[in-house]
Amino acid sequence: MKDPDELAWTRWCANAEKHPDKEAIVHWVAGEEPYRWTFANLISAAESLTVSLIESGIKKGDVCAIIMRHNKNFYPLYLAIDNAGAIPAILAYPNPRLHPDKFRQGIEGMSQRSGLDWIFTERELEPAITPLIEKEHSTIKGLHFPLEWHIDRAVEKEIRKTMIDFHNSTNASHPLLLQHSSGTTGLQKPVLLSNRAVIQHAEYYGEAIGLNDNDKIVSWLPLYHDMGLIAAFHVPLVFGIPVIQLDTFEWVLVPSLLLQAISNEHGTISWLPNFAYNLMADKIRDEDLEGISLESWRMIINCSEPVRYDSHLKFIQKFLPYGLNPASLSTCYAMAETTFAVTQTPPNVPPSVLSVDRLELSKGKARVTTSGSNYRMCVSSGKTIRGCQVKILDNERNPVEDGTIGELVIHSDSMFDGYRNYPEKTAEVLLDGWYYSGDYGFKHGDDFYIIGRKKDIIIVAGNNIYPEDIEDALSKVDGITPGRVVAFGEEDNEMGSEQISVIAETHVSAEPEQKKLRLEIVKAGMAIDVTIGKVYLVPPRWLIKSSAGKPSRKANKERIVDASGSTKRSVDDIG
Amino acid sequence: MISDELKGVILTVLQLDEWEIGEETVTAQIPGWDSLTHVKVIVAVEKHFHVRFKTTEIVRLKNVGDLQRLVDVKSQIHG
Numbered sequence: 001m002k003d004p005d006e007l008a009w010t011r012w013c014a015n016a017e018k019h020p021d022k023e024a025i026v027h028w029v030a031g032e033e034p035y036r037w038t039f040a041n042l043i044s045a046a047e048s049l050t051v052s053l054i055e056s057g058i059k060k061g062d063v064c065a066i067i068m069r070h071n072k073n074f075y076p077l078y079l080a081i082d083n084a085g086a087i088p089a090i091l092a093y094p095n096p097r098l099h100p101d102k103f104r105q106g107i108e109g110m111s112q113r114s115g116l117d118w119i120f121t122e123r124e125l126e127p128a129i130t131p132l133i134e135k136e137h138s139t140i141k142g143l144h145f146p147l148e149w150h151i152d153r154a155v156e157k158e159i160r161k162t163m164i165d166f167h168n169s170t171n172a173s174h175p176l177l178l179q180h181s182s183g184t185t186g187l188q189k190p191v192l193l194s195n196r197a198v199i200q201h202a203e204y205y206g207e208a209i210g211l212n213d214n215d216k217i218v219s220w221l222p223l224y225h226d227m228g229l230i231a232a233f234h235v236p237l238v239f240g241i242p243v244i245q246l247d248t249f250e251w252v253l254v255p256s257l258l259l260q261a262i263s264n265e266h267g268t269i270s271w272l273p274n275f276a277y278n279l280m281a282d283k284i285r286d287e288d289l290e291g292i293s294l295e296s297w298r299m300i301i302n303c304s305e306p307v308r309y310d311s312h313l314k315f316i317q318k319f320l321p322y323g324l325n326p327a328s329l330s331t332c333y334a335m336a337e338t339t340f341a342v343t344q345t346p347p348n349v350p351p352s353v354l355s356v357d358r359l360e361l362s363k364g365k366a367r368v369t370t371s372g373s374n375y376r377m378c379v380s381s382g383k384t385i386r387g388c389q390v391k392i393l394d395n396e397r398n399p400v401e402d403g404t405i406g407e408l409v410i411h412s413d414s415m416f417d418g419y420r421n422y423p424e425k426t427a428e429v430l431l432d433g434w435y436y437s438g439d440y441g442f443k444h445g446d447d448f449y450i451i452g453r454k455k456d457i458i459i460v461a462g463n464n465i466y467p468e469d470i471e472d473a474l475s476k477v478d479g480i481t482p483g484r485v486v487a488f489g490e491e492d493n494e495m496g497s498e499q500i501s502v503i504a505e506t507h508v509s510a511e512p513e514q515k516k517l518r519l520e521i522v523k524a525g526m527a528i529d530v531t532i533g534k535v536y537l538v539p540p541r542w543l544i545k546s547s548a549g550k551p552s553r554k555a556n557k558e559r560i561v562d563a564s565g566s567t568k569r570s571v572d573d574i575g
Numbered sequence: 576m577i578s579d580e581l582k583g584v585i586l587t588v589l590q591l592d593e594w595e596i597g598e599e600t601v602t603a604q605i606p607g608w609d610s611l612t613h614v615k616v617i618v619a620v621e622k623h624f625h626v627r628f629k630t631t632e633i634v635r636l637k638n639v640g641d642l643q644r645l646v647d648v649k650s651q652i653h654g
Binding site for chain 1: 591592601603604606607609610611612613614615617618627630631633634635
């Protein structure tokens with residue numbers, strides 16, 4: 001790190017001084033001319049918004065949640081919050097299917113845990129959020145609508161002095177941002193990252209991917225997710241290179257938008273969760289690719305979900321005729337707790353792939369095989385980046401040999417300081433400076449392979465979903481025995497991700513009533529913004545209990561999958 | 576009004592036997608119609624009606640009524 005005491009704001013301003021007219025953020029909206037923020041304009045707008053923030057009473061250290069849709073003025077607002085000494089925390093804008101009460105519960109839970117001080121949002125959410133502020137013991141002091149603020153206000157002498165005083169009295173250990181782990185409505189884990197952690201990480205990670213002045217990042221990733229926020233927002237801002245930001249919702253409706261942006265803007269690097277490879281390879285039609293060139297795309301980094309070999313193959317096959325370089329496909333293993341990346345494959349080198357015996361794998365050994373039909377193709381997530389160390393430990397927390405499956409335990413120079421206001425959760429995962437990831441994998445040579453998770457978290461399209469949230473919601477559905485429902489992830493080969501399946505005990509046995517009940521279950525999922533792919537209805541006392549007396553997700557998943565066949569996709573019932 | 580034909584295509588993709596779908600119905604109100612299945616529905620509608628939608632037309636759809644009108648306009652052009 002060049003200057004260990006450097007603040008992110010100082011770095012952004014230095015970039016603006018060095019190349020004021022260089023594009024910083026290109027804001028894409030389908031069917032419109034992109035809005036192009038230069039580094040100088042971005043800083044100028046951020047300073048202007050800082051004036052409004054200071055006038056609104058925002059103080060150093062205040063946590064400022066931002067809940068906004070894709071908007072060009074989001075970026076200077078985020079920077080302004082930092083300039084005012086406050087801490088930005090981006091939260092997902094509620095999906096229309098999410099029930100307003102559930103949305104409020106989520107915000108309330110976060111505010112109690114993270115101590116949210118202010119909410120910056122759009123006027124449309126005012127009726128949903130206001131009751132929270134009026135509630136007794138609410139930590140939230142106020143609601144602001146920054147899209148109605150001017151971004152060209154002059155910075156008066158007095159206000160500039162306040163900004164300078166803040167920077168002079170602050171060091172790089174000051175928090176730069178607060179991220180929340182994914183989840184649905186349960187309490188999320190708030191990860192606080194310092195200026196130093198983020199800048200240092202950007203430098204180390206930039207080195208691992210050979211980031212240079214000619215790079216242009218293109219991203220549709222949501223900025224409330226670490227991959228979007230760190231890799232596709234903070235890293236380019238630190239390096240002074242452009243990023244093209246697409247609307248997540250537009251991309252998922254029209255996946256070819258990413259390729260249009262790569263082609264038009266000569267983009268060089270993108271990060272994608274595994275499902276995106278399948279979605280783009282399967283759903284983009286050749287007619288939508290007329291005139292598209294992907295030759296500039298030098299790194300497409302698969303991260304946030306287990307990497308699937310077949311997804312890479314079909315992606316290469318589909319886009320090779322459009323100039324895709326197969327060696328541009330890369331992989332990364334990352335998490336919010338270490339700021340972002342832990343391992344990464346080098347540029348222009350395809351990730352190593354091992355064919356591993358499945359039977360041996362289930363016994364905890366990764367034995368490479370060249371014969372037989374029962375094997376799994378494991379894709380490497382690369383080597384540790386600078387500043388990171390990884391150990392693989394068994395259940396007794398002893399190191400295991402290469403090729404043996406264990407939990408990945410990480411030490412990083414860019415490690416978080418613990419979950420904010422959550423010492424008990426911090427103590428579970430952070431021990432003597434090592435982070436216990438809960439992910440299972442093995443080492444082969446210098447490469448790390450991630451193969452699964454210790455916890456029951458379901459990863460759907462890069463989002464972590466906690467089964468408890470689904471089970472709680474479904475237990476309230478009429479016809480289901482309360483507490484007798486389990487939710488788990490089932491491999492969805494078509495999507496290249498997981499889908500959510502549930503097993504629920506019920507007395508309802510007649511087919512028409514069961515149909516109605518299945519629909520009610522899917523609707524209950526919708527109310528917490530979760531799409532349930534499969535519903536298995538089972539008779540009372542069908543579910544196997546764990547030693548703790550609760551229905552076991554793992555045992556019941558195995559039982560139901562064995563009983564019904566794992567490749568079935570339609571809504572089903574058993575028993 | 577939403578035609579039985581369009582409704583049938585939507586219900587088939589979403590594996591639903593029956594669901595009330597009107598002009599103002601939005602995707603979030605229909606079980607299984609989320610952002611990831613949206614592409615599937617659009618592709619199925621295009622295939623069934625032998626029409627093609629532009630990117631901007633897809634992202635501007637606000638409800639099923641918009642989709643019906645788009646199908647009607649495109650079908651007339653191609654018919």
